[in-house]
Amino acid sequence: MTETQWHEELRAKGYRVTPQRQLVLEAVKDLEHATPEEICVKVRETARGVNISTVYRTLELLEELGMVTHTHLGHGAPTYHLAAEADHVHLVCRGCGEVSEVRPEMAEGLVNGLDAEMGFAADVHHLTVFGRCRNCR
Amino acid sequence: MTETQWHEELRAKGYRVTPQRQLVLEAVKDLEHATPEEICVKVRETARGVNISTVYRTLELLEELGMVTHTHLGHGAPTYHLAAEADHVHLVCRGCGEVSEVRPEMAEGLVNGLDAEMGFAADVHHLTVFGRCRNCR
DNA sequence: GTCTGTGCAAAATCTTTGCATTCGA
């Protein structure tokens, strides 16, 4: 999606294009797997005074528009990333805490099985697998 | 694990057997997928005055001992269940919010693939798949 | 000019912590 496209999509739905919204989207794009707090810090590098509640409200909006998604990578705050770049499954190591990504095809069997057996449409982009990595097992 | 066994395990590690600990474990067993808050309410049905912080501390202890595990079934509080009965994968529907369970073998391909490809030992008991159920897709 | 979006502060949730007291072993 180009910048112009989503500006138009915002306006078409009665939303406004604001610097804050552009900066938050930019930060999500740049940071990858960032928490609302981290996004807020990043945004403030460019525009001072942007409030954390604006970040939360913007992320909610962007998620509703399908532009970003979030995942729970642990106990604390969720992490956000571009929906367009979310084509992967998250792996979180309980030993070292490292987060890695693998091709979504790894989960193909699971996704197909759930669909066939119970008509459940799994969202593989939101999938996080906990476990232990090679070094920590 | 019998009641006597885990009493001994607690003592062996220098922990004490208290009514609160027994009640919390009992509540986790009975409720299935309960939040700390729900567990606290349940425990208070039997013993009045049990504090929420005791519930948190006890859940932490029981998890450390490997008796219970927790899963994030949504944005809010995590849910706890007996480790011995955790032999399933969680499915959460984004439409109706319903939580269901499926056999862990559904994820066998994913688990084997992650192991073979990158030596990652996936903890299938902690796996939660988000998506849409038959009625909501 | 209109009405949405923002900043700010306060509240709401969820969880942890310090400390005096209680109670298991």
Next chain:
DNA sequence: TCGAATGCAAAGATTTTGCACAGAC
């Protein structure tokens, strides 16, 4: 008795909300 466990209250962390003002269109 001795020290771990608890209750209580306060603090932390994260997220949401109400409201007046600023700013997009």
